[in-house]
Amino acid sequence: MSIWILKNENSSIDESFENFNSINNGDSIYIYWDESTLDGLVLKYKLIKTDTGLNTDIDFSNRSIDLPYKVFYKTKTPKKIIEITENELNFILNEEISDENITESDTQNTGEVEQNEFTSFIKHFEQNENEIVLNNVNENIIFNIGQPNTGKSYKFEESQIFQKEDVNKYNYLKIPVSGGVGNEYKGLQNTDLAITYDPIKQELKFGEFLQTLMSAIVNPTIPHIIFLDDFHNQDISSLLSEYTPLFKAQQKSKLKQPADSEKIYTKTFTNVDDFIQEWNNFIEKHCIDVPVVPLTNRISGKSLKLVYPENFYLLGAANFNENTLNIFADWEDRAKINYINPIESFQYNKTTEYEEEEQTEKDFLECCILLNTTLKQILKDKTIFDDEKYCFGLWKTVYIKDKKVKLIDDRGKQIEVVNFFLSMVKNALKFNNKNSEINVIGWKLITDMQSNPWFKSNVVKDELNFTDIDYEILHKHNIYEDEI
Numbered sequence: 001m002s003i004w005i006l007k008n009e010n011s012s013i014d015e016s017f018e019n020f021n022s023i024n025n026g027d028s029i030y031i032y033w034d035e036s037t038l039d040g041l042v043l044k045y046k047l048i049k050t051d052t053g054l055n056t057d058i059d060f061s062n063r064s065i066d067l068p069y070k071v072f073y074k075t076k077t078p079k080k081i082i083e084i085t086e087n088e089l090n091f092i093l094n095e096e097i098s099d100e101n102i103t104e105s106d107t108q109n110t111g112e113v114e115q116n117e118f119t120s121f122i123k124h125f126e127q128n129e130n131e132i133v134l135n136n137v138n139e140n141i142i143f144n145i146g147q148p149n150t151g152k153s154y155k156f157e158e159s160q161i162f163q164k165e166d167v168n169k170y171n172y173l174k175i176p177v178s179g180g181v182g183n184e185y186k187g188l189q190n191t192d193l194a195i196t197y198d199p200i201k202q203e204l205k206f207g208e209f210l211q212t213l214m215s216a217i218v219n220p221t222i223p224h225i226i227f228l229d230d231f232h233n234q235d236i237s238s239l240l241s242e243y244t245p246l247f248k249a250q251q252k253s254k255l256k257q258p259a260d261s262e263k264i265y266t267k268t269f270t271n272v273d274d275f276i277q278e279w280n281n282f283i284e285k286h287c288i289d290v291p292v293v294p295l296t297n298r299i300s301g302k303s304l305k306l307v308y309p310e311n312f313y314l315l316g317a318a319n320f321n322e323n324t325l326n327i328f329a330d331w332e333d334r335a336k337i338n339y340i341n342p343i344e345s346f347q348y349n350k351t352t353e354y355e356e357e358e359q360t361e362k363d364f365l366e367c368c369i370l371l372n373t374t375l376k377q378i379l380k381d382k383t384i385f386d387d388e389k390y391c392f393g394l395w396k397t398v399y400i401k402d403k404k405v406k407l408i409d410d411r412g413k414q415i416e417v418v419n420f421f422l423s424m425v426k427n428a429l430k431f432n433n434k435n436s437e438i439n440v441i442g443w444k445l446i447t448d449m450q451s452n453p454w455f456k457s458n459v460v461k462d463e464l465n466f467t468d469i470d471y472e473i474l475h476k477h478n479i480y481e482d483e484i
Helices: 069-074 086-092 208-218 272-286 322-331 343-350 359-381 411-431 435-451 453-458 471-476
Strands: 003-007 028-035 040-050 053-064 082-084 141-146 171-176 195-198 203-206 224-229 293-295 304-306 312-319 336-339 398-401 404-407
Touching (some): 028 053, 069 171, 082 086, 203 208, 208 224, 208 304, 208 312, 312 322, 359 404, 359 435, 411 453
Parallel strands (some): 003 028, 171 224, 224 312
Antiparallel strands (some): 003 082, 028 040
């Protein structure tokens, strides 16, 4: 029987929900809601599918819960029911420790962490007999670096890597690295990467990043992908520092498929140290002549032995900033770092999807392309050749409909996009310490763009004096820098 979960305010579900027709008799469906007045996520109902429909089995009365981020992220889409594993359900339904289960030793202030029975997250996948094709992924560690709206993340989305592939044949984890203040999920944290202690639930936890890596080791025919989206919001190089000795290209290894009777697949262990010991025994047995790197376990002291399996992939997308620059120094010899060319992202204008567009929309697209190519030439004339840090790509000019790329057709939104480009040029110049060039480059860009009828009619309509810089016009389009 399968287990399903969705985000919904009540128990009403019908065929308009994604995956509704995949639910079979006997399946369980859990419903949760993001309830701000109750300080977070709450579990509402458990439904059971029967011949007569979906019947309420349990009313959880708004019970507060935590969700694995992978589950939370997938259910953010409205009306989407997703399948979860027993381990994920165990995490969600984790009960508080009752008074009768607290022993005298639990109450002693010894300074040591009590380790109760440990529920393993290790799952045995059915082997893939045939190799799974990964679209857009040709290296194990890839970081796409570029400006906003260049499509850095798009090719790393699950739907773009695994096209029409059975979800049971791969493991994909996307971590949007928000880092936002007040955001309940703040992107990649130390708790995702290591073994930590939860003082509320009084238990030891393995982070999702670490769990995914360990799963890849014991399931060597199953591709395991972690995608860190917008990792410029955090110092990923520092966060991943404990893994840099592991992810060396020469240490990447092809592992053999272990028997499904291995003790490592045991569901429960006496405690986490017992599990770690069994894991380390597994590594010593199955990873002979494979470089092993220990991950320090600061909780109980027993280090966890890890290897770098060839079926583990680490992908990342980021804008240029000071956090991104740290990646270059620490990961240049470990990762394939792609510097996304913004102008090349406009290659989509050559696809058949634009053949039916109105001429006015094509004129808008041509203006956006010219804006970037003109800026590139201005930068080149000033001996600034890393133009990928200053130009901007396609994605702000389009939206996705029916899985096709469509041009924005609203005139007001089109004008907003062009003004957005101009303001982002200023931001890029400031970030790259070119403050003194902002007014000169901004004015040169605006005057050169007067040759484009769409730009002249919709963006800068003023009659320009090409000799002197008009600072008021620069200020109006947010590409002005106070030189005082």
